[in-house]
Amino acid sequence: MTLSPRRIALAVIALWAAIASIGCATTDPLPSWNQTDAKRAILDFVEQAADPLSDGYIAPEERIATFDNDGTLWPERPLIQGLFVLARLEEMAMRDPSLRQRQPFKAALDRDLSYLHEQGEEAILKLVAATHADMSQEEFEAFLPVFFEQANHPTLKAPITSLAYKPMVELLDFLRENGFEVYICSGGGADFVRAISERMYGVDPSNVIGSTLTYAQRDVAGRSMLWRTAELGTFNDKAVKPASIHEHIGKRPAFAAGNVRSGGDIEMLRYSQGRMGPSMQLLINHDDAGREFEYVEDDNASLGQAKQNDWIIVSMQHDWRRIFSEPTTHNTGRDEE
């Protein structure tokens, strides 16, 4: 071990933080949440998890939290990765105008949603393959900062990178301050989410679990590269989420959060609840047409499971004092899918 200025600096910082925390003992860790049952339940659970004398104590290595992304940490109307597909297609069509005449690219570029709905999954996979695959990992990663630098939400009229839900960012911080290791477990592409996970959520890319393509190893000019093939690896949704959480972490999450839309998070929340010992599950309900969006599930499956299993249902309208860092309003007043 060498004499390390970094080590001394760390100690000074930690000591300063300890002293500072005495002065801030009454600071609210979740200021963007209203004083409702949901907030009280979260504060209770997390403080007990970190308190060795509490019945709700959880050993530090078991303090695992997993969060869905689309609709849980940022808006999903429209899917932001869908905006990326469109942005890529526009660029590709500038180089190759024939794309504008060929399906399913024509439909996507013309925003012809009825055609895409009609053609279903096959058309979507073709669009994803054309924009995400058949290139090196490095080439793909180079597109992402450019996209996130420029992308705006079509109705909220704000930069995508400003649209993390503020109450959830506070919750991620609060969990980490209390010794939780926070992961994102998204149906979106792992590589896509990794490009903004640190910046928007303070989550290291290695803590992002998501959908994947299949990677092949290739040599390019003698250098070992990962090649993104057009073959889907994992579509990280529904019952796949518990399996991918196990593969990635090897432990059941003690805290899991998802949202109402497609039932995509039910199995992750049930898996968390099935752990031996204390756990908490959060389900975000999009019921705020004025500040964000309002939508329901046809079969009401997520809310039904939440009520049956005593999950915390978070009403964006009632439980959140504010939704984004900066106030936004819909430009059209009409939800766009």
Add this chain to the structure above:
Amino acid sequence: MTLSPRRIALAVIALWAAIASIGCATTDPLPSWNQTDAKRAILDFVEQAADPLSDGYIAPEERIATFDNDGTLWPERPLIQGLFVLARLEEMAMRDPSLRQRQPFKAALDRDLSYLHEQGEEAILKLVAATHADMSQEEFEAFLPVFFEQANHPTLKAPITSLAYKPMVELLDFLRENGFEVYICSGGGADFVRAISERMYGVDPSNVIGSTLTYAQRDVAGRSMLWRTAELGTFNDKAVKPASIHEHIGKRPAFAAGNVRSGGDIEMLRYSQGRMGPSMQLLINHDDAGREFEYVEDDNASLGQAKQNDWIIVSMQHDWRRIFSEPTTHNTGRDEE
């Protein structure tokens, strides 16, 4: 933020560590390594990686290290997961003696290696499925501590849990002390290695990447469980290792270590070397028949790549002062495969 005794305790510990490090400035972090070029190269690389003023500096979030397990962190003659398969089969045969008459179980129980070699991969997969699959994840995990509590190495005549290579455990600690995040990337089963990764290597189970079966979600008495199916998920070897490292971590390792035997680590080491910026690759050569084992590759591929690409070749005989925490000697003097 609440007033936290844990926070104060952390500060005191960090300060104590900083002060203590002044006193230990000359302590050798790798005492089980001889004073050879390999050791000097490792010390140089790691110290530069942590030094912001050095050309070899690596940003903290890029200090990723990946280690193969079998033959790199513990012996692979015989494969320890193979010993687990045999132990499980013995237990199963006590309950169901007909196994002793049915292939490939009979051959395994009779240690009839020629039959198993002849039948090849199909027989091996049948043995793995019978001992690792068609049960819940919890049931499988319950077998592992029992096995590791009892298992001994057949020729080294020592508990398996005492057979971590001491020089490598020191290296893992040294890397972590210098801000590296250490992962295991094994061809063995991820769940198998996770059972001992913390205890033997100080590696949290979430930092273990390995081979997997395919998991299904099942309800057992209303509780969400992962079910281990007999279908192979990933065989984490050769060119699969870079892909699984990317899926798990999302970054290229700046430090990677593997060993000579089957060429299984070549692609991981090449992937590490392909990162932009400083990196180091280590290849362990098993050339110590007296203290461990001596074996070579038929095609010499790993050593050939090491020489061509300037990887550090570690001679167990010459570079390691000792191999295990406690001295061991072969009981038979003959290598067993």
